[in-house]
Amino acid sequence: DAGVIQSPRHEVTEMGQEVTLRCKPISGHDYLFWYRQTMMRGLELLIYFNNNVPIDDSGMPEDRFSAKMPNASFSTLKIQPSEPRDSAVYFCASSLHGGRVWETQYFGPGTRLLVL
Amino acid sequence: GENVEQHPSTLSVQEGDSAVIKCTYSDSASNYFPWYKQELGKRPQLIIDIRSNVGEKKDQRIAVTLNKTAKHFSLHITETQPEDSAVYFCAASNTNAGKSTFGDGTTLTVKP
Numbered sequence: 001d002a003g004v005i006q007s008p009r010h011e012v013t014e015m016g017q018e019v020t021l022r023c024k025p026i027s028g029h030d031y032l033f034w035y036r037q038t039m040m041r042g043l044e045l046l047i048y049f050n051n052n053v054p055i056d057d058s059g060m061p062e063d064r065f066s067a068k069m070p071n072a073s074f075s076t077l078k079i080q081p082s083e084p085r086d087s088a089v090y091f092c093a094s095s096l097h098g099g100r101v102w103e104t105q106y107f108g109p110g111t112r113l114l115v116l
Numbered sequence: 117g118e119n120v121e122q123h124p125s126t127l128s129v130q131e132g133d134s135a136v137i138k139c140t141y142s143d144s145a146s147n148y149f150p151w152y153k154q155e156l157g158k159r160p161q162l163i164i165d166i167r168s169n170v171g172e173k174k175d176q177r178i179a180v181t182l183n184k185t186a187k188h189f190s191l192h193i194t195e196t197q198p199e200d201s202a203v204y205f206c207a208a209s210n211t212n213a214g215k216s217t218f219g220d221g222t223t224l225t226v227k228p
Binding site: 031033042043045048050055056091097104105106107108109110 | 150158159160161162165205211214215216217218220221
């Protein structure tokens, strides 16, 4: 398996623009997580899905952030409109719940977002 | 919800010395405790984990201990090497809830 795939790897945009980050989880994994990482706030869980259904979005900072998972192999995180304080590395992670695999999360390479 | 505290935030050791990072958690329902290593510019990657029915686990130079009564767990790295330099995150997970709560991370620097 290729692991968790994220695109784009780097994004530079201007304040007010819409940003869409994409994630393809590991095939067969039933949980998908979106994290944001900054020096000031560390690793923050934004939202996570189980079997494509959002379970907890309490970490989403504002209504400008939205996430979808239309199927088991694809998820998006959208920021509209973007602001400079959204600049961060956004990680997607997936895991397989239950059975003999206990919540090991596999992280994607991250998307480094810079909002000017 | 779960709250995980991690100490210290930074740790500097001489090559060959041991390093210990400690975490406490609040939710007694947490039953899985992974540790992740994140090298500069890279993604977090699992290095070792422990389940609530085990008190200690070892993998070569890395060991993790868990005290369920006190709700704390620790990462021990022996014979540290410069390539151990990274940020280490602990996490606590309730497998029924499906998510992990991460500590704030410890920046480990191993000086040659």
